[in-house]
Amino acid sequence: MSSVILMGEILLRLTTPDFMKIKEADHFQTFVGGAELNTSVSLSHFGHSVALVSAVPDNDLGDKAKLFLKTHGIDHTFVVDKPGRLGLYFTEEGFGVRPSKVLYDRTGTSVLHLDEKDINWDDLFENRDLLHITGITLALSVELRNLAIRVVNEAKKRGITISFDCNYRSKLWTPEEAAEAYKQILPLTDICFAGQKDFTHILKWGHEKDFSPETLHQYYKKAASEYGISMFACTNRIVHTSEAHHLQGFLYTGGKFLETPSYSIKVLDRIGSGDSFAAGILHGWLERKSQEATLQFGISSCVLKHTTKGDYSSFTEKEINEWIKNSAAQDVLR
Numbered sequence: 142m143s144s145v146i147l148m149g150e151i152l153l154r155l156t157t158p159d160f161m162k163i164k165e166a167d168h169f170q171t172f173v174g175g176a177e178l179n180t181s182v183s184l185s186h187f188g189h190s191v192a193l194v195s196a197v198p199d200n201d202l203g204d205k206a207k208l209f210l211k212t213h214g215i216d217h218t219f220v221v222d223k224p225g226r227l228g229l230y231f232t233e234e235g236f237g238v239r240p241s242k243v244l245y246d247r248t249g250t251s252v253l254h255l256d257e258k259d260i261n262w263d264d265l266f267e268n269r270d271l272l273h274i275t276g277i278t279l280a281l282s283v284e285l286r287n288l289a290i291r292v293v294n295e296a297k298k299r300g301i302t303i304s305f306d307c308n309y310r311s312k313l314w315t316p317e318e319a320a321e322a323y324k325q326i327l328p329l330t331d332i333c334f335a336g337q338k339d340f341t342h343i344l345k346w347g348h349e350k351d352f353s354p355e356t357l358h359q360y361y362k363k364a365a366s367e368y369g370i371s372m373f374a375c376t377n378r379i380v381h382t383s384e385a386h387h388l389q390g391f392l393y394t395g396g397k398f399l400e401t402p403s404y405s406i407k408v409l410d411r412i413g414s415g416d417s418f419a420a421g422i423l424h425g426w427l428e429r430k431s432q433e434a435t436l437q438f439g440i441s442s443c444v445l446k447h448t449t450k451g452d453y454s455s456f457t458e459k460e461i462n463e464w465i466k467n468s469a470a471q472d473v474l475r
C-alpha cells in the first residue's frame with residue numbers, strides 16, 4: 142500500500158441531541174473531526190500508511206486527539222504540542238425543511254502556532270507517495286497558509302503527488318481571499334477536488350448558474366490546460382429535505398469526463414461526506430484502479446458515509462466493494 146501525508150487542523154465537534162437548536166441544548170455529543178483528519182481516517186482504513194501534520198494543545202484534549210489518531214492507525218509523529226486550544230465547532234442537525242447549522246469556535250487554536258521549524262522535511266517526506274491538503278487549512282490564517290504552501294512546494298520538489306481539495310467555507314474567508322490562495326496552489330496541484338461553484342464563485346470563470354455536467358466538463362478542460370492538473374473530481378448534491386438528498390459523482394482525467402448515476406440517499410449525517418469522497422478517489426488513484434472504478438469507489442465511499450454518525454468514515458475497502466457489488470442502484474458510468 143501507499144504512504145500518504147496530510148496537513149490540517151484537528152477539531153472537536155459538539156452536536157445537539159434530537160435535532161435541538163444550539164441555543165436550546167443543555168448537552169452535546171462530541172466527535173473528533175476536521176477535513177484532513179476525516180480523509181486520513183478513510184485512507185487508513187483502506188489500508189494505506191497515513192501521517193497527519195498538525196498541532197494540538199498540551200492537555201487532555203490534545204491527548205484525546207492523538208489517541209483518536211492512534212486508534213485509527215494514523216501516525217501522529219508530526220502532530221506537535223503548541224500553545225493555544227483545540228478548535229471547536231457546534232452543529233445543530235436540520236430536520237425536514239430546516240437546514241443544518243454550523244458554528245465555528247476556532248480563535249487562538251494551537252494549529253495557528255505551527256511553524257516551519259517544527260517540521261523536518263526529510264523525515265516528513267521520506268517514502269511518501271502523496272500529499273493532501275484542503276482550502277480550509279489555507280483559510281485559517283495568512284501564516285498557516287504560507288506554511289502550507291511551503292509544505293506543498295517542498296513535496297513537489299521531491300516528486301510527491303499533490304492533492305488539493307478547494308473545500309471553500311464562506312464562514313472562514315471571502316471569495317477574493319480564497320481566489321488569491323487557490324491561484325498559488327493550483328499550479329502545484331496534480332489531483333484537484335473542485336465543483337462548478339469553485340470556478341464561478343471563487344475564480345470568476347463566467348456567471349454563476351444552475352449546475353450542469355457540460356459546464357463542469359468545460360471548466361475542468363480549461364483548468365487542466367491552464368494549471369497542468371491531471372485529475373479533477375467532485376460531487377453534486379440536490380437537497381430535497383435535510384434527510385433526503387440526491388448525489389452524483391464526476392471525474393475528469395486524460396481528456397475523459399465520467400459521471401455516476403444519481404443516488405437517492407437518506408441522510409443520517411452528511412458532515413465529512415466530501416472527505417470520504419476525496420479519500421475514495423485518492424484510494425482509486427493510489428491503487429491504479431481504472432477511471433471508472435476510481436469514480437465508483439469514490440462515490441460509494443461518499444454515499445456510505447451518510448449512513449454513519451460523526452465526521453469520519455471507518456468503512457474498509459472490502460465493505461465498500463461489497464456494497465458496490467450488492468447495491469441495486471448501480472448503472473453504467475458514462
